[in-house]
Amino acid sequence: MSSRSAISPSRRLRIERVPSPSRSATAVVSALSFVLALLCGGIILFLAGENPIQIYGSMFSGALGDWNGVAETLVKTTPLLLAGLGVAVAFRMQLWNIGAEGQLYLGAIFATGVALFLIPGAPGWVMVPIIVVASLLGGGLWGLIPGALRAWFGASEIITSLMLNYVAILFSEYLVHGPWRDPQAFGFPGTPSLPASAWLPNWGATRVHLGLFFGLIAALVLWVMLRRTRWGYEIGVMGENPRAALYAGMPTKRTIVLVMALSGALAGLAGMSEVAGIGHQLQRNLSPGYGYAAIIVAWLARLHPLGAVLVAFLLAALTVGGDQIQMSLGLPAAIAPMLQGTILFFLLGGDVLTRYRITRVPGT
Amino acid sequence: MEHIRAPNSLELGPGMKDRHPITHHPSPITPPSHHPVTPSPAVAMRGISKRFGSVVANDRVDFEASWGEVHALVGENGAGKSTLMSILAGLYRPDSGEVEIDGAPARLRSPRDAIARGIGMVYQHFMLVEPFTVTENVVLGEQRSGVDLELGRVERELAGLSEKYGLGIDPRARIWQLSVGEQQRVEILRLLYLGARILVFDEPTAVLTPQEARSLLQTLRGMAAQGFSVVFISHKLDEVLEVADRISVLRRGEIVATTRPAETDRRTLARLMVGRELAEVVEQPASEPHEPVAQGDAVLEVRGLYALGEKGLPALRGIDLDVRTGETLGIAGVAGNGQRELAETVTGLRSVTDGSLRIDGKELTNRPAAEIARAGVAHIPEDRLATGLIGGMDLSENAILRGYARPPLCSGPFLASKAVASFTDRLIADHDVKTPGRWAKLRTLSGGNQQKLLLGRELAGEPRLIVAVHPTRGVDVGATEAIHQALRDQRARGAAILLISEDLDELLALSDRIVVLFDGRVMGAMPASGADPEEIGLLMAGIGNRESEVGTRV
Ligand SMILES: Nc1ncnc2c1ncn2[C@@H]1O[C@H](COP(=O)(O)OP(=O)(O)OP(=O)(O)O)[C@@H](O)[C@H]1O
Ligand SMILES: [Mg+2]
Numbered sequence: 001m002s003s004r005s006a007i008s009p010s011r012r013l014r015i016e017r018v019p020s021p022s023r024s025a026t027a028v029v030s031a032l033s034f035v036l037a038l039l040c041g042g043i044i045l046f047l048a049g050e051n052p053i054q055i056y057g058s059m060f061s062g063a064l065g066d067w068n069g070v071a072e073t074l075v076k077t078t079p080l081l082l083a084g085l086g087v088a089v090a091f092r093m094q095l096w097n098i099g100a101e102g103q104l105y106l107g108a109i110f111a112t113g114v115a116l117f118l119i120p121g122a123p124g125w126v127m128v129p130i131i132v133v134a135s136l137l138g139g140g141l142w143g144l145i146p147g148a149l150r151a152w153f154g155a156s157e158i159i160t161s162l163m164l165n166y167v168a169i170l171f172s173e174y175l176v177h178g179p180w181r182d183p184q185a186f187g188f189p190g191t192p193s194l195p196a197s198a199w200l201p202n203w204g205a206t207r208v209h210l211g212l213f214f215g216l217i218a219a220l221v222l223w224v225m226l227r228r229t230r231w232g233y234e235i236g237v238m239g240e241n242p243r244a245a246l247y248a249g250m251p252t253k254r255t256i257v258l259v260m261a262l263s264g265a266l267a268g269l270a271g272m273s274e275v276a277g278i279g280h281q282l283q284r285n286l287s288p289g290y291g292y293a294a295i296i297v298a299w300l301a302r303l304h305p306l307g308a309v310l311v312a313f314l315l316a317a318l319t320v321g322g323d324q325i326q327m328s329l330g331l332p333a334a335i336a337p338m339l340q341g342t343i344l345f346f347l348l349g350g351d352v353l354t355r356y357r358i359t360r361v362p363g364t
Numbered sequence: 365m366e367h368i369r370a371p372n373s374l375e376l377g378p379g380m381k382d383r384h385p386i387t388h389h390p391s392p393i394t395p396p397s398h399h400p401v402t403p404s405p406a407v408a409m410r411g412i413s414k415r416f417g418s419v420v421a422n423d424r425v426d427f428e429a430s431w432g433e434v435h436a437l438v439g440e441n442g443a444g445k446s447t448l449m450s451i452l453a454g455l456y457r458p459d460s461g462e463v464e465i466d467g468a469p470a471r472l473r474s475p476r477d478a479i480a481r482g483i484g485m486v487y488q489h490f491m492l493v494e495p496f497t498v499t500e501n502v503v504l505g506e507q508r509s510g511v512d513l514e515l516g517r518v519e520r521e522l523a524g525l526s527e528k529y530g531l532g533i534d535p536r537a538r539i540w541q542l543s544v545g546e547q548q549r550v551e552i553l554r555l556l557y558l559g560a561r562i563l564v565f566d567e568p569t570a571v572l573t574p575q576e577a578r579s580l581l582q583t584l585r586g587m588a589a590q591g592f593s594v595v596f597i598s599h600k601l602d603e604v605l606e607v608a609d610r611i612s613v614l615r616r617g618e619i620v621a622t623t624r625p626a627e628t629d630r631r632t633l634a635r636l637m638v639g640r641e642l643a644e645v646v647e648q649p650a651s652e653p654h655e656p657v658a659q660g661d662a663v664l665e666v667r668g669l670y671a672l673g674e675k676g677l678p679a680l681r682g683i684d685l686d687v688r689t690g691e692t693l694g695i696a697g698v699a700g701n702g703q704r705e706l707a708e709t710v711t712g713l714r715s716v717t718d719g720s721l722r723i724d725g726k727e728l729t730n731r732p733a734a735e736i737a738r739a740g741v742a743h744i745p746e747d748r749l750a751t752g753l754i755g756g757m758d759l760s761e762n763a764i765l766r767g768y769a770r771p772p773l774c775s776g777p778f779l780a781s782k783a784v785a786s787f788t789d790r791l792i793a794d795h796d797v798k799t800p801g802r803w804a805k806l807r808t809l810s811g812g813n814q815q816k817l818l819l820g821r822e823l824a825g826e827p828r829l830i831v832a833v834h835p836t837r838g839v840d841v842g843a844t845e846a847i848h849q850a851l852r853d854q855r856a857r858g859a860a861i862l863l864i865s866e867d868l869d870e871l872l873a874l875s876d877r878i879v880v881l882f883d884g885r886v887m888g889a890m891p892a893s894g895a896d897p898e899e900i901g902l903l904m905a906g907i908g909n910r911e912s913e914v915g916t917r918v
Binding site (some may be wrong): 228229230231233236237240241243244246247248249250251 | 711712713732733734735736737738743745750751752753754755756757761764765766768769774777778779781
């Protein structure tokens, strides 16, 4: 009977789930995949006629070699961390919020609008808390919409949150080209500069600003919230076994909406901190995709808030280092993203390898 | 013994690959010419050890199963039965030891390796895709290059196998249309199709109705008679004594005995399992009338209750019930006659389409599960891992699922970690849950120990009403008795208990009154003491005159 041929007739490789990946294996694989990424990137660089050692060296020194580099890295860490935390908390509940980018934009829009038009004359100690709240509300609203659609109509939050990204980004385009455009900017798209009271204080002479502090506080608060509070416990149960949550009488729908709002609010805070901490105006291309990179941050951090701090920092270093080699070595523009892509590819691949394993299937 | 025979046509050599293993029934008269005189056992596991952290699940286990026999594996909860068989099925790798299949060393590094060597395991939780047909589910598990999928051919083959082994499965049926027992037979069919000749069943009868269990046991015997090697795990010693050719007893990871039904009995087996004499467990739970408790007011009042089942069809059609304080009301019935829906509506997990539900006089029809739980309702659900527990969380997080929102387990918005720890430790100690500690993931507990933790948690809050569905499913003889005692204690304390079980002995032993459900209606009701099992059986089959019953409305 030919049913025997159902059994694989020859040796081949196959991927299967590892029952429980151990911590040490995870660490080893992460380190190994990083080394492999450098090797692989190095080979490509070499083939392109560059000196890999020199390039890696200047990437490293650009990102972490001196205080300037570290400061720049911290500047980039801020939005990655805030948005990454937002994504992580939603993913914990198996809510696949991929709308952090749009939520970030909406936070920026709300903060800008409030600072420019609602309370332009307020002193800093009034202004900053209010624009913080405004950005939380803006981002939160943008997270709440897909949350509510999911909770009451069962609409997939993946689709809705993604779609809302375009809405938010295009809305911001409209504002900076249209009604909010700075008349003095000679047609350059962007709002007028925020009142100085809305500028987040910097750390010394660097561009590092209060937003980083918000990010660290948020990570700590989230960590405690998820581990130690009833609400965090409910989020965990709903993520692991929604039916058990129902059985225990947990308010599932409300929590979906609230978690999505919280997730969006954190991304909104990232948007505010970019506007009030860096650009001091709402401009085009406010985010080079922080909201999407946030998904990688959350995933590599295994949805752990403190892990997100580390991962956001590393990812930021990668970006800064990449920018650095482009500027200082005059390399083709494609080299830096290529290296960043390679490293991410290997890190994510290594991550998959700790959760799955490849085995050889012997023939019968 | 008559059915232990050499597997004449069961060679695993490559030359036999395109012949179905059991086309020829092995005949006791004509020994095959090409087979060695002493046949190799189907399975020989030697010196198998497996540790999980500090837990030794299997300790140098030697286990053999022959072709043509049903080999039962028994032992207490956590003794290591599932672990041993998971090693055979390629799910776990042993720390040390060897496995030989039909005399040849086997490297079993994954379930696919195992099935390639003819080993198939039927787990308690079936891995079937509900909206798909039987054929599609079978094909899903296949690793063929997809292009030449001939569903029609597979379907014919499956129909042939089903016919041949009397499984009664239509390959075109969709999984969601099938009962639990039928789904289990789909799993068997799938394994047969994949070429399994060694079939392992982990507590297959725990999820079956007594009727389904009977027919499964017959199927197992039939497979053995055709030369298959069947390994069968169960806590029901009667079944084991009836169906097995040999019985191996595991105790704390070690095989302590291998014996035959004719040479042993329940008492001896139970003693071997626990390592000491157990007074009560050995006897069939007698239907001795327990001391009556002063019964008070109705805690649960159900009136004219209607609800829909999983498939959107009416599952409850006008149920009337009362359960009073200090009373245990047993619900008898063949699975699928509304028991599950009754438990779920009473606990707020399923909505009521008509009728009403009151607890302690309070109207709770279609109120959220949280509100019903706050009214003091405990629920031991039918499928513990899907509903009542969280496999990926640790024991303490599972222990507080009921009480996390009330002091002392929380203070304000925070969980009180000290109280959580001591509460969990107490549950573990009181209910004899075998685990390295409260930080262990629930999934790593053996099935029976999961049930003990769940039960302990549900009974911890001094509930007013306990809805217990198959409370002793998957637990060993000793723990069964402990759970029965716990339920009696709750009743004596004044709790009202709605007990749903397919085990008539259990119902008779614990209940004050018995209500028989059939087709979503109350078929009859009677006091448990002096109830006639025969009459209950007839009512369960839908035979009986509802009108003539005294107090159909109970
Ligand atoms: N994946 C795992 N990780 C850690 N410990 C485990 C794991 N699987 C099983 N164990 C432990 O190994 C021991 C044996 O478990 P096993 O499931 O084999 O018991 P069992 O005999 O099948 O019990 P039951 O009758 O309750 O099903 C238990 O103490 C269990 O907690
Ligand atoms: Mg088991």
